[in-house]
Amino acid sequence: MITVARFSFPYEAHIARAKLECAGLTPFIADEHTINMQWLYSNAMGGVRLQVPEAQAETALEILAEENEAALVEEQGCDTAPCPACHSHNTEYYQFGRRWTFLSIMLLDLPIFPIHDGIKCRDCGQCSKTPPDTDN
Numbered sequence: 001m002i003t004v005a006r007f008s009f010p011y012e013a014h015i016a017r018a019k020l021e022c023a024g025l026t027p028f029i030a031d032e033h034t035i036n037m038q039w040l041y042s043n044a045m046g047g048v049r050l051q052v053p054e055a056q057a058e059t060a061l062e063i064l065a066e067e068n069e070a071a072l073v074e075e076q077g078c079d080t081a082p083c084p085a086c087h088s089h090n091t092e093y094y095q096f097g098r099r100w101t102f103l104s105i106m107l108l109d110l111p112i113f114p115i116h117d118g119i120k121c122r123d124c125g126q127c128s129k130t131p132p133d134t135d136n
Contacts, residue, residue, distance in 0.1 A: 001028060001051040004060045010036055013048040016064060023063050025056045083121035084128050094120035094127055 007013040010032045020027040030049040052060045096116040104112040118129040
């Protein structure tokens with residue numbers, strides 16, 4: 001058996017294993033139960049290992065390297081908020097004030113700063129706060 005990937009958490013390895021099984025390969029997950037019982041050992045042990053027979057190693061690496069995000073967005077649709085600056089839908093979730101809140105908790109044992117939800121555009125780098133839901 002050849003290790004083709006390493007993961008910090010077992011659920012990540014199971015997702016990759018399912019992807020390989022769908023392609024007709026026979027993957028095996030090693031050290032899963034040890035990491036589940038003692039998750040602090042994950043880095044020391046090299047994480048949860050995804051292994052395949054030596055003859056399937058190159059195919060497995062090719063399958064794991066595939067990027068399927070565009071096909072998923074095409075199939076499921078895009079539900080991300082557009083960037084107010086460049087109107088791109090290539091955005092991700094972002095939290096404002098998280099660092100300052102963490103520092104105030106560590107130094108004063110009191111969360112002084114509020115945390116606000118927002119979005120960050122991957123294209124232009126602009127960060128903006130999302131308006132509160134008006135559905136309620």
